[in-house]
Amino acid sequence: MTDQNVKDKVQKTQKINGVRGMNDLLPADAAQWAHLEHVLRDLTRAYGYEFLRTPIVEATAVFQRGIGEVTDIVEKEMYSFEDRLNGEHLTLRPEGTAALVRSVIENNLIYEGPKRLWYTGPMFRHERPQRGRYRQFHQFGIEALGFAGPDIDAEIILMGQRLWDELGLKGVRLEINSLGQAPERAEHRAALVTYFEKNKAQLDEDSQRRLITNPLRILDSKNPEMQALIEGAPKLLDFLGEESLKHFNAVQALLKANNIPCKINPRLVRGLDYYNLTVFEWVTEELGAQGTIAGGGRYDPLIERMGGKAAPACGWAMGMERVLELMKVSGSLPEAQAQCDIFVLHQGGETLTAAMIIAERLRSAGIDTILFCPPDGQSASFKSQMKKADSSGAAFAVIIGPDELAKNEAQLKDLRGTGEQKSVPLDDVLGAAIDALVGSSE
Ligand code: HAM
Numbered sequence: 001m002t003d004q005n006v007k008d009k010v011q012k013t014q015k016i017n018g019v020r021g022m023n024d025l026l027p028a029d030a031a032q033w034a035h036l037e038h039v040l041r042d043l044t045r046a047y048g049y050e051f052l053r054t055p056i057v058e059a060t061a062v063f064q065r066g067i068g069e070v071t072d073i074v075e076k077e078m079y080s081f082e083d084r085l086n087g088e089h090l091t092l093r094p095e096g097t098a099a100l101v102r103s104v105i106e107n108n109l110i111y112e113g114p115k116r117l118w119y120t121g122p123m124f125r126h127e128r129p130q131r132g133r134y135r136q137f138h139q140f141g142i143e144a145l146g147f148a149g150p151d152i153d154a155e156i157i158l159m160g161q162r163l164w165d166e167l168g169l170k171g172v173r174l175e176i177n178s179l180g181q182a183p184e185r186a187e188h189r190a191a192l193v194t195y196f197e198k199n200k201a202q203l204d205e206d207s208q209r210r211l212i213t214n215p216l217r218i219l220d221s222k223n224p225e226m227q228a229l230i231e232g233a234p235k236l237l238d239f240l241g242e243e244s245l246k247h248f249n250a251v252q253a254l255l256k257a258n259n260i261p262c263k264i265n266p267r268l269v270r271g272l273d274y275y276n277l278t279v280f281e282w283v284t285e286e287l288g289a290q291g292t293i294a295g296g297g298r299y300d301p302l303i304e305r306m307g308g309k310a311a312p313a314c315g316w317a318m319g320m321e322r323v324l325e326l327m328k329v330s331g332s333l334p335e336a337q338a339q340c341d342i343f344v345l346h347q348g349g350e351t352l353t354a355a356m357i358i359a360e361r362l363r364s365a366g367i368d369t370i371l372f373c374p375p376d377g378q379s380a381s382f383k384s385q386m387k388k389a390d391s392s393g394a395a396f397a398v399i400i401g402p403d404e405l406a407k408n409e410a411q412l413k414d415l416r417g418t419g420e421q422k423s424v425p426l427d428d429v430l431g432a433a434i435d436a437l438v439g440s441s442e
Contacts, residue, residue: 021127021135028336032324035334036167040120040140043163047155049116049142052109054099056122060089066098066306068273070214077125092124095272096141096317097299098306104145105308114146120320132290132322141296141317145303148312150247153278153298154254156316160282160294161260167323168332169284172293174260176280177268178248180240182301185276189215191234202229219269235266244277251278274299278314286329293326294318338393340368341437343415345389345399348379355400358410358429362398365430367437370394390415395440398429412436 018024025033044051060080067073079092093099096119109115120140127133142159144152157174164172179185192215196203203211204226207218219230240248255262262280270279279297287293296316304310327333342362346355359371370392374380382399389397399411399421410429413421417440424432 019135021129021133023134023136029324031337032327032333033320036320036324036327037120039163039166040118043159043166044118044142046162047116047142047159049118052100052103052117052119053121054093054096054103054119056093056124057090058093058099058102060091062098062102062306063091063094066101066274066302067095068214070210070217071273072217072220072271073125077127079124079126094125095123096121096139097143097272097274097315098302100141100143101145101302101306101308101313105303105306110146110303110311114144116142116144118142130289132287132319132325134321138320139317140320141315143313143315145313146311147314148300150250150254150278153247153251153314154258156296156314157251157255157260157262157280158258160316160318163318164282167327168330169293169323169326170330170332171284171286172282172326173284174255174262174280174282175265175268176252176255176262176278177265178237178240178244178277179269179275179279179297180236180244181276184239184241184244185216185236188234188236188239191239192216192218195233196229199229202226214273216269219267220271230267236269237264237266247277270295270297274302274305276300280316282318284326287322287325290322292319293322336393338395340370340392340394341396342367342369342433343389343392343394343397344369344371345382345385345397346372347382347401348374349402351400351402351405354405354410354426355398358398358400358426361430362433365434367433396433396436398433400426414440416440 060078063078064074073094078094081090082088083090100117100119104110104115118141121138122136123139124136126135129135142156144156161174193211196211196215196218200208200211203218204221204223207221207226210217219233221230252262268279268281275297277298277300281295282293283291284293285291294316296314298312298314300312303313344355344359346352355371359369362369372380372385372388382401386397395416397413397415399413404410408426409423410426411421412424412429412432414436
């Protein structure tokens with residue numbers, strides 16, 4: 001073999017790793033995700049929300065126009081590419097709202113009146129990966145479209161609070177603010193520009209640029225050296241007119257009436273450009289730097305901006321990885337579940353045939369069953385099979401060896417309680433298994 005051949009061979013057999021910041025969901029964690037998804041489904045039903053799924057890839061314009069050109073997401077974090085075949089500009093969705101609004105407009109969904117919708121799935125942002133921050137992460141989100149009043153702002157917040165309670169999360173704080181309406185933001189913007197112009201030397205490069213393009217985004221900067229300057233900047237809340245204040249106060253009154261504590265954070269501006277009036281985030285100190293588990297608000301301008309007939313809307317989305325991490329910290333993750341109810345052991349040959357028929361019979365009756373399959377395709381000792389049965393979490397084992405088969409019997413063994421083992425006629429295994437499982441769960 002030439003050196004090149006050897007090199008090619010090594011390269012072809014070298015392991016290929018996953019993409020940085022994009023994680024596999026491993027079997028050990030799958031039950032926790034399934035539990036969370038189950039709770040989310042129940043929550044959406046409890047409030048009358050309908051499911052909507054959009055594709056993972058959208059035209060780049062959906063996010064440029066929806067989220068806003070001068071935002072971290074659109075400027076720095078999107079996975080955008082040109083379709084090799086037709087040159088279309090496409091993007092892996094970095095969030096769900098703009099895509100959902102695109103779909104709602106395209107499919108005329110709010111033609112007949114308001115809609116409550118929810119979605120879940122992977123999102124993609126090219127951020128620096130760290131604990132709680134990934135390049136592929138998963139969101140669950142709700143969007144209420146076509147409702148203008150403060151009642152729906154309060155309702156979606158109550159939904160979040162109910163969810164945290166249901167999941168047993170500890171140490172979650174609700175922060176809320178109002179971004180008012182466009183003319184109020186314009187006045188605030190002018191005041192911001194004057195303030196930051198005076199302190200221009202303290203602005204980092206990004207913020208100097210944003211001073212011209214989108215000064216509100218400077219308030220969103222995470223640069224620690226600019227925090228004192230940002231702290232002293234004019235507050236948008238001081239520029240709100242009567243109507244905006246009325247809406248904000250009504251939301252707060254409804255939250256208070258429902259015993260939902262919240263902290264007004266005048267610095268909360270959110271990282272996306274579509275918001276107006278109410279904005280909010282749920283934050284925790286328990287997860288280190290990435291402590292925002294969910295965020296959202298009202299986005300009345302978005303539907304029209306995306307080409308639809310103007311209609312109000314609001315919603316929020318949560319990071320599923322962060323919520324699961326907080327469940328872990330709060331000690332509220334569900335216990336690992338058994339893989340099956342019954343594990344079936346055999347010695348190959350005719351005992352395998354009998355074992356497979358019995359396993360199918362058990363499954364037809366709704367009993368989760370794992371049939372032992374020897375890794376070498378031949379056979380394995382009962383001792384090693386029993387180890388597998390034990391680690392599967394099964395409550396009972398059905399054992400069929402040549403001696404049992406000769407007598408047309410199987411052994412039913414209790415793996416968790418007494419350890420009792422008894423002979424059962426092959427035809428009665430199903431009935432005996434049901435009795436045993438019912439007995440053990442009483
Ligand atoms: P967002 O604040 O950009 O809002 O994201 C919502 C949540 O997604 C965050 O609070 C966080 O928990 C999670 N998240 C964001 N980026 C990452 C990441 N790189 N790794 C892990 N988790 C992350 C939105 O996306 C809006 N669409 C929310 C909304 C819905 N507003 C109105 N309706």
